[in-house]
Amino acid sequence: MSSPLQFYRTFRTLMQEHGIRHVLTSGMACVEYGIQQTTKDTDWIVHPGNLSKLIDMLQELEGGLTGRNWRIAYRPLFGAPLVEPYLASGWTSHLLIQDDATSSEHHLDFFGKPPRLTVERALADPEARIADRLIVAQMKKTDRDKDWPAVESLSQQAFHFGDPEAVLHLRDPALLADAWKAIPPGNRPDYLIRRPLLSELDDPRHGLSRCLAIERALWEQANKLRYRSYQHEWKEFLRRWRKEDDFAWPADGPFTSQHALVQEAAARHQLPIDPLGGEPGRRDIVAHAKAEVGQVFAADATLLDAISPPWNEILP
Amino acid sequence: MERNPPVNPLNSGSPCGDPVYPESYYEKLAALFGEEKARWARLPYAERMKELEWYHANFNTPDDLSIWPAELDGGVDRP
Numbered sequence: 001m002s003s004p005l006q007f008y009r010t011f012r013t014l015m016q017e018h019g020i021r022h023v024l025t026s027g028m029a030c031v032e033y034g035i036q037q038t039t040k041d042t043d044w045i046v047h048p049g050n051l052s053k054l055i056d057m058l059q060e061l062e063g064g065l066t067g068r069n070w071r072i073a074y075r076p077l078f079g080a081p082l083v084e085p086y087l088a089s090g091w092t093s094h095l096l097i098q099d100d101a102t103s104s105e106h107h108l109d110f111f112g113k114p115p116r117l118t119v120e121r122a123l124a125d126p127e128a129r130i131a132d133r134l135i136v137a138q139m140k141k142t143d144r145d146k147d148w149p150a151v152e153s154l155s156q157q158a159f160h161f162g163d164p165e166a167v168l169h170l171r172d173p174a175l176l177a178d179a180w181k182a183i184p185p186g187n188r189p190d191y192l193i194r195r196p197l198l199s200e201l202d203d204p205r206h207g208l209s210r211c212l213a214i215e216r217a218l219w220e221q222a223n224k225l226r227y228r229s230y231q232h233e234w235k236e237f238l239r240r241w242r243k244e245d246d247f248a249w250p251a252d253g254p255f256t257s258q259h260a261l262v263q264e265a266a267a268r269h270q271l272p273i274d275p276l277g278g279e280p281g282r283r284d285i286v287a288h289a290k291a292e293v294g295q296v297f298a299a300d301a302t303l304l305d306a307i308s309p310p311w312n313e314i315l316p
Numbered sequence: 317m318e319r320n321p322p323v324n325p326l327n328s329g330s331p332c333g334d335p336v337y338p339e340s341y342y343e344k345l346a347a348l349f350g351e352e353k354a355r356w357a358r359l360p361y362a363e364r365m366k367e368l369e370w371y372h373a374n375f376n377t378p379d380d381l382s383i384w385p386a387e388l389d390g391g392v393d394r395p
Contacts, residue, residue, distance in 0.1 A: 004372050006367060031368065034330050034357045036349070040372055129329055151349035156344060160321050160337050172344065 001102045004040035004115040010099070011042070011108070012129055017058045021047040021123055024116065025131040032130050035153050038301055041107040045122045046130060048088035048112035055082060055259060058095075062255050071098040072255040074262055075107065079234070080271060081263045087112025088119070089274040091230065114139050115226065117221075118316045133158045137169045143220035168195045171216070173208050177201055181253075197307045206303055214297050214307050221289035222314045229285075240269040282315040330361035 001008065008028055015022050024032070027039030028139075040048055046054055073096050080091035087093065090113050096105040113119050116138045124133065131139075137154040140147040148171075155169035159179050167179040168191065180201045191266045192198050195219060197211040241247060265271075276282055290304050306316075322336035323383035356364055 002370050005369055032330070032359075034332075034334075034364065035345075036353045036356050036364075036368070038371065038375070152348060153345055155342055157335075157337065160341060161335075162320065 001104075002099050003104075004106065005040075007097075007099055007103075007106045008042045011097075014057060014061070015044075016053070016129065018053055020050045020053050020057065020141065021126065022050070023123060023128050023131040025111070025122075026103070029130050029136045030150050030154070033133060033136070033154060033157060035150055037150070042226065043109045043111065045111045045114050045119075046087070046244075048084040048119060051084050051087060051110075051112065053080055053159075054110070059256050060154055067243065069112065072096075073260050074088075074255075074312075076250045077234070078262055081266050082259065083263065084111060084112065085273050086266070086271075089113065090115065090276065091228075112285075116141060116224065116314065116316070119124055133161075133298075134163065134165050134169060141216075141219040143223045148216065164191075167191055167198065171212055173212075174209075193310065194313050195309055196305070197282070199306065206306065212306050214293060214299055214304070215309075217293045218289055219307050219314065220285075221292050222286055225285045225288055226276065226315060229281075233272050233275040237266070237269050237271040241265050276315070283311045286311040286314050321361075334361040 012022075013022060023029075024042060024046050025045050026043035027037040029043045030037045031039070032102070042051045059067075061067045062072050063069070075094040075096050077094060079094045079276055080086035082093040082095070087110065093110045095108045095110070097108060111122075114135075115123050117135060122135055123133065133154040137151045137158075139289050140151045140154070149167060151173050156172065156175060159166035159170060159175055162182075164179075164183055164187070167176065167183060168174040170179055176198075180188075180198055188198075195215075197208070197215055200206060200208045200211050241249065249261075250263075252260055274281075277286065286308070290308055293299065294301070294304050321337050323333050323335055335391055342354050342358055356376060359367070
């Protein structure tokens, strides 16, 4: 029986051997960076163009005679089929694997285009096997309180390594000020575009603490609106699928047949590829998040504009 | 700014190099996560993983109950 840590290392090696461009991210990446999370699950960013290789690998591992005889299945709430169009548009696919009969289920979530990041940024380093600290920090800007200490600690680690981009994520006022001082003046305009509240460090007008609170609320609200779109579409899709006379999900059977089943169901019941609706939809979500946060903080449009990262930083 | 923190001499197998951060980092970590997690973070990589294996073997952790990934929906705290 493999432990969660043993299993994840085995799986990482297998993906490497199969030439699948990937990085480990989220909770288990935090574990590797010395920020303890109790997670047993693993989250992977896989290049959308390599998903067919991943499917081939899973089918190979499932084989009883030629493979490892693993049990591989989509989880009941499977997200979207593990194929390029869906994952390149921000969906995730949720699988479980048992690597021997006595093993507990290992849960794996696959991202193609992770939230708040482009694929190019997430997989920029072809040698990396673990997402860099600031990629994980960016993914952790969710609306869950427990993720924000990880954002801060990962940013602090990056700061201690001298990564200038830490200034886009740090929230500790003293460290943020130190990081900002270390940015050469000529480079500052680019950072100010990406994180406007940095201007508070040069010209305090609104109060840094207040600006940091509003900025976090913007990330949180944008994340809520983002995942609600996916959640809504998935639930509607499942309702449509359930109306079929012979509806049967979760399904038994090998992964190969499950993979075909969920792809056919997604096509038949029109699980939308991009629930956010491209750039206009993303801009709209950020605008709505700003309006809602403005109400909560009694912040006018000028203040919100002075704090809010651009839409393509929040939902690229 | 301190750059490239030194690597823990007891490192064994960390894919991240097992750097040792300035004391101020661990103090801030304790403020964010608590003293126990800061103690764990100070351990060499192999010891950290050994402790974590023990936790995994003896406790059901919250993510076991999470159906959707955190980035999409959340864990047990979000029905």
